[in-house]
Amino acid sequence: MGLRASRPGLAGHDDPAAATLPARAAAGDQGAWDEIVERYAPMVWSICTSFRLSDRDLEDVAQNVWLQLVEQLGKLPEPATPSGSLGRWLAGWLAATTRRECLRVVTAARGPQPPGMEPPGTQPDDAVIGEEVIVAERNAALRAALAELPPSCQPLIGMLVSDPPSSYTAISTALGIPVESIGPRRARCLERIRESSARLGLAEVGGNRPGGDPGA
């Protein structure tokens, strides 16, 4: 913590805008709530897919996870608490709740089992949850950094990260820039992303030591 505090550019806080989202949603801002959902729905979805749920069960889980978060809004910890970032707390809470809800529908679909017959692989795994949360936070910060890119960068980076990636020839044709200037422009745009990401809290997310507790 001391190191981070001495480097203001890499301060150990959430994306300042993202850190205020829960408080704004609690105060009645639907837009802030929508941003929370946009930010973390990919993580919730990714956890659900590991349980191979039907669409019906997916809807059941989504409804109940977000309903429980709505109820939690008034009880969230203060953003400024030294116990770690609110974004991390929120992502962790959502990951644990999603996993619990997925287990509930999976177990209900299977029917009652004799005690002690719980099959392996249905218990929440703290290590996996930790990894999901870190990846979710990193992805959210990267998407926010992408959204902040100037118009000269967005289509280029978009084509570079498309799946499959576009060739320099295709990029040159689509964006009307010479092939030889793509490399330098790419480097400049990625530098912008590094700057935004540091400001948006990715420094902390990426710097989390394996097994380290941000609250420790």
Added chain:
Amino acid sequence: MLDGWGDEQLLTALGEAMKARRAVPSWFTETGKNAYAWHNIDAELAQLTYDSRTDTDAMAVARSGSETASIRALTFTSAHLSIELEVADGSLLGQIVPPQSGTLETHTKAGATTSPVDEAGFFALEPIPPGPFLLRFRTTDGAYVMTGWITL
């Protein structure tokens, strides 16, 4: 940490971040956004504490051995009361514990309907809502307790 990332590593991470978002169907995200309608509803959210499909307690074992093996029973518990539900012959029977009268709202995506709860705390819903539904009970002194979303 990101300072140490090479351009290729950063591009890969960006690609993964975008892919993770593209993977999410829009209805899934919309479901999350719609949940905000329950903000400031001023109802206590009761927890699902018993489901005959998952629980293995004596009650469930007893039921599974009887003719009513296929019966589905659920209990939602809040700090002040419980809402017990049982599916029987195409209707949903319910019991508020401790017994008390009040009003029960059944919310589905299509809207809400209201049913009375008698002094014994009993209510019946017929037919059973076809899709996901949520129950909100209003006590005679005006407090609300609601269940999570139920899919039978």
